[in-house]
């Protein structure tokens with residue numbers, strides 16, 4: 484698979500005129516797991532939402548390959564998948580239904596979609612829990628279902644917003660290893676995190692502080 488490069492150039496985000504991101508620029512090539520770190524309120528979620536076209540920009544541009552991201556639908560069409568903070572799952576559906584629905588919506592044939600969903604849940608250690616309703620799962624298990632949903636989509640660009648905040652130590656390593664594996668298969672993976680170990684396991688690190696970005700380890 485050949486995923487596109489993600490280019491963020493001069494991105495500013497503001498809420499009611501209050502700046503949350505100031506002139507953020509970086510480029511991430513396929514095959515890279517990039518960590519975005521910084522304290523609570525630093526702008527990490529705002530950056531991921533801006534990249535996936537779900538947050539209007541006050542200034543700047545985001546390109547996936549040579550295509551500008553003009554909105555969320557366009558970002559999805561370009562292969563961008565977001566694992567939102569708080570997981571964004573449908574609690575009244577089972578874990579496997581949550582994973583399979585976006586695949587069916589994307590036109591993957593049913594047999595293949597269920598197979599991909601099962602394999603993705605298995606890889607996150609939730610093979611036994613596929614039939615459980617999401618509301619019956621723990622917060623950490625729900626977070627892993629959200630990761631499985633992104634993995635199953637085999638997205639070109641995966642944006643994971645604090646994907647290990649609720650999971651225990653063993654599963655934290657598993658989730659980071661899975662995201663690394665996605666990068667190794669050629670995806671661009673951008674993960675926001677408070678976890679120094681997850682950041683250390685990444686190929687590159689950018690830090691945000693009050694919306695201003697500094698390069699800790701530059702993406703290659």
Ligand SMILES: Nc1ncnc2c1ncn2[C@@H]1O[C@H](COP(=O)(O)OP(=O)(O)OP(=O)(O)O)[C@@H](O)[C@H]1O
Pocket residue numbers: 498499503521522523524525526527528529530568
């Ligand atoms: N919908 C919103 N309306 C108004 N202000 C917002 C909104 N979303 C975020 N903000 C503000 O923008 C700033 C950055 O928030 P953001 O959620 O991007 O930070 P974060 O680094 O992801 O924080 P956390 O680690 O707590 O998730 C904060 O000051 C926050 O209060």
